[in-house]
Amino acid sequence: MRRGGGRLSRGPSRGLRRHHPSRSPGLGLVERPGSDTRPDRPAAFHCGWLLDGSGAGARRDVVLTVAGGRIDDIFPAAEGYQGLAPLDWRAFTVLPPLVDAHVHLFLSGRNDPVLRRRQLDPGPEYVFRHMADRIRRYLRRGILAVRDGGDHGALALALRDRYRQGRPDGFVLRAAGRAWHRAGRYGGVFGRSPAENQRLAEAVAADGRGIDQVKIINSGINSLTDFGRQTRPQFDPDDLKAAVAAAHRRGLPVMVHANGVQPVADALAAGCDSIEHGFFMGETNMARMAARETIWVPTAGTMAGCLGTLAPGSPEADGARRLLDHQVAQLARARALGVTVAAGTDAGSPGVRHGRAMATELGLMTAAGYCLGETVRCAAAHGARLLGLDRPGVLRPGAPADFIAVTGPPEALWKSLEQVRAVYRNGLPLSSSLALPGMTAGG
Ligand SMILES: [Zn+2]
Known part of the structure; x- marks a missing residue:
C-alpha cells in the first residue's frame, strides 16, 4: 500500500497549498536529480487534469505523488489527500515531457x-x-x-x-x-x-x-x-x-x-x-x-x-x-x-x-x-x-517523476503548450538557470 502512513505521509493534512507553477523556479537546466526530502520540495500535486501518456484520455482531479524521484502514486482527489499537502495545480493539465x-x-x-x-x-x-x-x-x-x-x-x-x-x-x-x-x-x-x-x-x-x-x-x-x-x-x-x-x-x-x-x-x-x-x-x-x-x-x-x-x-x-x-x-x-x-x-x-x-x-x-x-x-x-530513452514517457507509479504542467484543460493543449508552466524531472523543477556550459560561443 502506497498511500497514508507511507513514505509521503506528512502528518495531519494541511490542505492545499496555493501554488502556481509560474512562480516556481523558472525553466531551465539544471537541478541534479536527488532525494525529495528537502522540505521545500513538493511531494504531491493536485492536478486539474492528467494525461498519463498511455493513450488514455484525461483524468480529472487526481493527486500525483512523488517519492525518491519517482512517481509514487496517482489517485482520485475525491479519495482525500491521505495526509499529504499537495500543491494546488487544479488549474493545470499535467502530462509527460x-x-x-x-x-x-x-x-x-x-x-x-x-x-x-x-x-x-x-x-x-x-x-x-x-x-x-x-x-x-x-x-x-x-x-x-x-x-x-x-x-x-x-x-x-x-x-x-x-x-x-x-x-x-x-x-x-x-x-x-x-x-x-x-x-x-x-x-x-x-x-x-x-x-x-x-x-x-x-x-x-x-x-x-x-x-x-x-x-x-x-x-x-x-x-x-x-x-x-x-x-x-x-x-x-x-x-x-x-x-x-x-x-x-x-x-x-x-x-x-x-x-x-x-x-x-x-x-x-x-x-x-x-x-x-x-x-x-x-x-x-x-x-x-x-x-x-x-x-x-x-x-x-x-x-x-x-x-x-x-x-x-x-x-x-x-x-x-x-x-x-x-x-x-x-x-x-x-x-x-x-x-x-x-x-x-x-x-x-x-x-x-x-x-x-x-x-x-x-x-x-x-x-x-x-x-x-x-x-x-x-x-x-x-x-x-x-x-531509446531510459524513461517510458508514461506517468505511472514507479516511473521517473518527469512531467510538465500547462494552463487550462487538455482541450486547450495546442495553445497552452506554447507556455509550459512547469517542467519537473526526477521530481524536481528544472531551475531558472539556462546556462549550458560548453555550449556558448567560445565555451
Ligand atoms: Zn529531416
Missing part, C-alpha cells in the same frame, strides 16, 4: 533566404550559439529530448559532445551526425555520400564517429507543383539492407528518409527502425510497418510550415495544401492499421520553428482522428522508445 523525434538543430526554420544561405556555412561557433538557443526553446515547451536527423557539418553531433561535458541537465540530444545520400541526389545539406566505388554498407560500417543513430536518405522530396510525384530509391535494395545490418551490428538504430512506395518498401525490407516522412508510401507499406512495428515519423507539419511561407493562392501554396491533406489522410489510415507513430516536426525546415512546431504536429494528428491521449502517447512514449 515531450520528445521531438525529428529535428535539424543547425537550421532555424525561418524562411529568410539570406539567413538560410548563411546558416549553411556560417562557421561552427555561430551555429553552436543558435543551436543552444533552440534547445532552450525546446526546454521551455516541455520537450526534453530531440533526435537530430543530420547536417552536413555534423554540428549537432559536435554540440552533443560539448554538451556531454557540461552538467547533466536532463535534456537528451540524439544525433545522426551526417546523413547518407547518393552523390548527385537530394540530401547534401544534411550529410554526405559514400566515396566513389564505395557501397553504402561499407561507408556505414567504416564510419567511426560516436553517433546515436544512422540516417539514410532513400528518396527525394515532395514536389509542390507536381502533386504525387515519386522519386526513385537512392540506394540499391541489397546495399540498403547490408547498410542497416552494418548499423545494427554497431548497435545503432537506422532512420530512413523515404517518400513514395518503392523507397519506403525498400527501407522496410532492409529492416530500418523508422520511416521519416513517408509521403505517398501507401497502405501496403503501412500494413507492413504495423506488422514489423517499424515506427513512422510523418512530419506532416512540414507542409503546414511550408504553406505558411508561400504566397496565398499560388500553385505552390495549393500544392503544399494538398500534400498536407494527403499526409493527414495517411495518418488516419495509419491509426486504423495500428502503425506506431512518433511525433517529429522536422524543425529547421522552411516555416517549421523549433519548439513551437510540436503543437502543430499534434494538432494535425488530432485532425487525423487521434484522440488527445493518443497524440500525447505519440509525442512522449513512442518518441521515448524511438530515442
Whole structure:
C-alpha cells in the first residue's frame, strides 16, 4: 500500500497549498536529480487534469505523488489527500515531457533566404550559439529530448559532445551526425555520400564517429507543383539492407528518409527502425510497418510550415495544401492499421520553428482522428522508445517523476503548450538557470 502512513505521509493534512507553477523556479537546466526530502520540495500535486501518456484520455482531479524521484502514486482527489499537502495545480493539465523525434538543430526554420544561405556555412561557433538557443526553446515547451536527423557539418553531433561535458541537465540530444545520400541526389545539406566505388554498407560500417543513430536518405522530396510525384530509391535494395545490418551490428538504430512506395518498401525490407516522412508510401507499406512495428515519423507539419511561407493562392501554396491533406489522410489510415507513430516536426525546415512546431504536429494528428491521449502517447512514449530513452514517457507509479504542467484543460493543449508552466524531472523543477556550459560561443 502506497498511500497514508507511507513514505509521503506528512502528518495531519494541511490542505492545499496555493501554488502556481509560474512562480516556481523558472525553466531551465539544471537541478541534479536527488532525494525529495528537502522540505521545500513538493511531494504531491493536485492536478486539474492528467494525461498519463498511455493513450488514455484525461483524468480529472487526481493527486500525483512523488517519492525518491519517482512517481509514487496517482489517485482520485475525491479519495482525500491521505495526509499529504499537495500543491494546488487544479488549474493545470499535467502530462509527460515531450520528445521531438525529428529535428535539424543547425537550421532555424525561418524562411529568410539570406539567413538560410548563411546558416549553411556560417562557421561552427555561430551555429553552436543558435543551436543552444533552440534547445532552450525546446526546454521551455516541455520537450526534453530531440533526435537530430543530420547536417552536413555534423554540428549537432559536435554540440552533443560539448554538451556531454557540461552538467547533466536532463535534456537528451540524439544525433545522426551526417546523413547518407547518393552523390548527385537530394540530401547534401544534411550529410554526405559514400566515396566513389564505395557501397553504402561499407561507408556505414567504416564510419567511426560516436553517433546515436544512422540516417539514410532513400528518396527525394515532395514536389509542390507536381502533386504525387515519386522519386526513385537512392540506394540499391541489397546495399540498403547490408547498410542497416552494418548499423545494427554497431548497435545503432537506422532512420530512413523515404517518400513514395518503392523507397519506403525498400527501407522496410532492409529492416530500418523508422520511416521519416513517408509521403505517398501507401497502405501496403503501412500494413507492413504495423506488422514489423517499424515506427513512422510523418512530419506532416512540414507542409503546414511550408504553406505558411508561400504566397496565398499560388500553385505552390495549393500544392503544399494538398500534400498536407494527403499526409493527414495517411495518418488516419495509419491509426486504423495500428502503425506506431512518433511525433517529429522536422524543425529547421522552411516555416517549421523549433519548439513551437510540436503543437502543430499534434494538432494535425488530432485532425487525423487521434484522440488527445493518443497524440500525447505519440509525442512522449513512442518518441521515448524511438530515442531509446531510459524513461517510458508514461506517468505511472514507479516511473521517473518527469512531467510538465500547462494552463487550462487538455482541450486547450495546442495553445497552452506554447507556455509550459512547469517542467519537473526526477521530481524536481528544472531551475531558472539556462546556462549550458560548453555550449556558448567560445565555451
Ligand atoms: Zn529531416
